Amino acid sequence: MFKPYGIIPPVISPLHEDGSFNESVYRIMIDRLIANGVHGIFPLGTTGEFYAFTPEQSRRIFEITVDQVANRVPVYAGANSITTRGAIELVKIAQECKVEAVSVLTPMFISQTQEELYGFYKTIAANTDLPVIIYNNRPKTNVHIEPKTIARLSEIKNIVGVKDSTGDFTNTEEYIRLTRGNDEFGVLLGRDTLIYAGLCYGAVGAIASCANVAPRITADIYDKYIAGDLAGALEAQFTLAPLRIATGMGTFPQVIKEGLELEGIKVGKCLDPIASLSDEQRETLRCVMQTMGLL
Template sequence: MGFVPRGIIPPIITPLTDDGEVNYPVLRQMVNHLIDNGVHGLFPLGTTGEFYAFDDDTYRKILETVKDETRGRVPVYGGANHITTRGVIRLVKICEEVGVDAVSVLTPMFVSQTQDELYAYYKEIAESTSLPIILYNNKPKTNVTITPATVAKLAEIDNIVAVKDSTGDMTNAAEYIRLTRDNDNFHVLMGRDTLIHAALCYGATGAIASCANVAPRIAADIYDKFMEGDLKGSLDAQFELAPLRIACGMGTFPAVIKEGLVQQGIPVGKCLAPIGELTPEEKEKLHQVLVDMKLV
């Protein structure tokens, strides 16, 4: 298709008010904060954006807000995630109407599909739209994986342009790259923030990185320095980012991401229940990580 997802793309958090409504002024603030710090795209309504929490009208308004505030400065990737094929297609149609640049489609949750069922799922979604589609494998959250062989087969569909690998399994990501390396239309994005540099070395074109919400400049440096040929600088930035990603093991995701932003003075609020806040001890541990990274 000619669309290449590249660089550091934060799955932007969804700021909330104290009563659990979307805080649209702070969402606009986040858009500018991230772009000003060098990210290469924005991805509303991913896992980090608590996509599962919003009805269709709110979903549309979040996308419209990000698209409007971005003003074409970077591509906007819309998350279109649902447990059914028809549910995804409904969300993809909203993405089309809003005018996002591409959509990311997670594997279905809860139900355990065969690889043939996954292939049919993505094929039907791709046939329903002209938008570029990014496959999203988050096996740790969904308990569903897209095997390298299935990804290679799906990569032959014209508007399926990439896969995001959040498995944390570098061999899996490497196989995605190896099996599609002769397909110039298809690309691999890393979804585990500790492995961005490694994935770039293998041939990935970028990363959808949740920690880029909190440390956008550090995350962007991993990609920018790599592309400049400064491999040591890229690796140094990767090592600098790693403690924040490891700290995400505290609490329930994405509580650490939101707390990190709050500690930086950006009033993004809490996650929606049942996700709770970090404990005081966890907040202090996270604060020390941010101090060490010179983010507070």
């Protein structure tokens, strides 16, 4: 059975000035990330502005991703919708594009009970052969999957993991504690400052937005930890932390895009209404990246 692992960047979606998808820069991004040691590629997550694309545009991005990755690492596709049927539609599109797994965010805007969340993921899993990763991002959705619900969902054969972007490490720990007897289920960190801590507790990796800008540093946290170089892994975590903290400037994921622009990768800005950073914020970001050795 497929099990997620390692550092998986939720890849930014490069855009032209008119807001259309920039395929050529996206392909460059994929090659750069893989060359720097990431363990998977994840199109159309939160960092990839999934909300900006129609189902058919999503299909095209999945097709481009699978083509460019060319079986070098697994492809995890974001399939996010408020309704169960909408999520299933995107999951089926992803499956037709031959990705390895899908990540499904909790429905946003509406406020579900735990039983409704359980039914949402159970129904999605029953409608695909793909491995499904639950995506919990309470700060963005105001919806939270409780650890007991994750434990129940982990018993479904093709639900293989959960990404926890709450930033609440007690929550992450409980996800791990309550599923630790299931070797076919893995917990992934969604907060880049907590990757090392998560690995120490038994997490299998991270879906890390900062890996777009600092792929080698981020991959070092995982690779060095697995190799037994705990001091090296912790040092990589400390090196990465200021970049993740800097993403609080502006509206996410604009800092990630501006970091890439500073590195010379012309990814454009986020889709409106997200604004560019101020000159002062951009200079702060530049200083952070220089300290990290990225510029």
